[in-house]
Amino acid sequence: MPPRYELAILARDHSVFEGRVEHLAAPGWDGSFGVLARHAPMVVQLRTGEISVVEEDGGRSYFAVSGGYVEVAWDGVTALVDAAEPAEEIDMGRARAAEERAERRLREHEPEVDVGRAEAALRRALNRLRVAEKRRREG
Amino acid sequence: MISVRDVKSKIRTVRDIEQICRAMKTVASIRLRRAEEQLARTRPYRRRIVDLAMRVAGASRAHPFLQKGEGERTGMVVVTSDRGLCGGYNASAIRRAVAEMGPEEAAVAAVGRRGQVQMARRGYEIIERVEPLGGEPEVGRMWELADRLGARYTAGELARIVVIYTHFVGGARSEVRAETVVPVAPREGVLEDAIFEPTPAELLQGLMVRYLRAEVLGAVLEASASEHTARVMAMTSATDNAEEMIRDLTREYNKARQAGITKELAEIVGAAEATV
Numbered sequence: 001m002p003p004r005y006e007l008a009i010l011a012r013d014h015s016v017f018e019g020r021v022e023h024l025a026a027p028g029w030d031g032s033f034g035v036l037a038r039h040a041p042m043v044v045q046l047r048t049g050e051i052s053v054v055e056e057d058g059g060r061s062y063f064a065v066s067g068g069y070v071e072v073a074w075d076g077v078t079a080l081v082d083a084a085e086p087a088e089e090i091d092m093g094r095a096r097a098a099e100e101r102a103e104r105r106l107r108e109h110e111p112e113v114d115v116g117r118a119e120a121a122l123r124r125a126l127n128r129l130r131v132a133e134k135r136r137r138e139g
Numbered sequence: 140m141i142s143v144r145d146v147k148s149k150i151r152t153v154r155d156i157e158q159i160c161r162a163m164k165t166v167a168s169i170r171l172r173r174a175e176e177q178l179a180r181t182r183p184y185r186r187r188i189v190d191l192a193m194r195v196a197g198a199s200r201a202h203p204f205l206q207k208g209e210g211e212r213t214g215m216v217v218v219t220s221d222r223g224l225c226g227g228y229n230a231s232a233i234r235r236a237v238a239e240m241g242p243e244e245a246a247v248a249a250v251g252r253r254g255q256v257q258m259a260r261r262g263y264e265i266i267e268r269v270e271p272l273g274g275e276p277e278v279g280r281m282w283e284l285a286d287r288l289g290a291r292y293t294a295g296e297l298a299r300i301v302v303i304y305t306h307f308v309g310g311a312r313s314e315v316r317a318e319t320v321v322p323v324a325p326r327e328g329v330l331e332d333a334i335f336e337p338t339p340a341e342l343l344q345g346l347m348v349r350y351l352r353a354e355v356l357g358a359v360l361e362a363s364a365s366e367h368t369a370r371v372m373a374m375t376s377a378t379d380n381a382e383e384m385i386r387d388l389t390r391e392y393n394k395a396r397q398a399g400i401t402k403e404l405a406e407i408v409g410a411a412e413a414t415v
């Protein structure tokens with residue numbers, strides 16, 4: 001039996017996940033990384049992407065996250081994320097609408113459009129779609 | 140002797156007041172429950188992000204929030220409510236703020252109408268304001284306030300950022316606190332051997348923004364729960380007082396009514412005796 005550790009994924013206004021896990025994969029600043037039990041202490045900034053978790057019973061969970069931090073300590077791992085959505089709760093219609101809105105903003109590019117913000121919104125929408133679709137395929 | 144009609148109208152007035160107090164109490168208890176929930180829901184993230192920011196700060200000082208402020212005055216966030224009828228809630232916070240620093244030492248960021256009005260009257264310059272605060276503080280507005288204060292500190296306008304708010308203890312107790320949130324007190328020697336990605340200095344850029352947002356939001360949420368507690372208590376005692384007044388007035392009414400009857404009887408008896 002592989003060793004397990006305590007994981008908490010906390011968004012700013014609610015707890016997204018709490019439990020014992022075998023493995024965590026997250027979108028780190030310099031690329032994706034994985035954490036098994038007894039990983040050395042580490043603080044990593046996250047990019048927009050997917051966190052995937054292999055739970056104690058072998059079950060898998062996926063979350064679309066946008067930004068935040070993962071702290072690996074000897075006694076457990078904490079992810080402090082700006083926003084997180086479990087893959088199965090992502091509303092594809094809404095995500096697609098957000099994607100189109102952001103794309104239109106970037107295309108039309110009116111002077112008052114904040115390009116950085118529109119790009120970030122587009123990235124978040126695409127990420128949510130990707131996470132939701134992947135989950136559905138594995139369904 | 141007070142007339143029966145006067146007593147009756149007085150009773151009616153007090154009963155109206157009692158009903159208003161009772162309604163306000165109900166509203167305040169609903170808001171209190173919501174505030175407590177919001178406080179509990181956001182607490183784990185706030186605690187951990189503040190803690191993480193302080194520990195990473197132990198590994199690098201490369202952020203303005205970790206340097207001594209260059210301004211002359213302290214930015215003093217004073218959290219109060221928009222409206223009164225909540226006992227000594229606002230008065231205690233304002234008293235504490237005034238005791239903490241004078242108008243020449245502090246510039247005020249007022250959250251809530253009462254504090255803004257009272258601090259301005261006492262000669263403090265109001266550099267930021269969030270009012271009306273409303274029944275439920277909006278997260279976005281508190282973050283913006285935190286970002287604006289952070290920018291002022293970074294620009295060298297402020298010496299420190301201090302938050303004055305009423306901590307939510309639960310039950311009937313409340314406690315006004317004054318906390319220095321910037322410059323940040325780093326926690327050293329905790330993350331000495333940790334791996335950082337990107338570097339601690341780069342991590343601090345985003346962490347410090349989130350740190351200050353969490354501190355400001357936390358103080359306002361604590362204060363909001365305390366405000367609703369204070370209002371529930373104030374309205375409970377007002378309702379009790381009104382009930383007691385109604386009891387006294389009802390006795391008065393009965394006495395006045397009885398006196399009237401006795402007088403009438405005496406007159407009848409008197410008149411009867413005269414005619415016999």
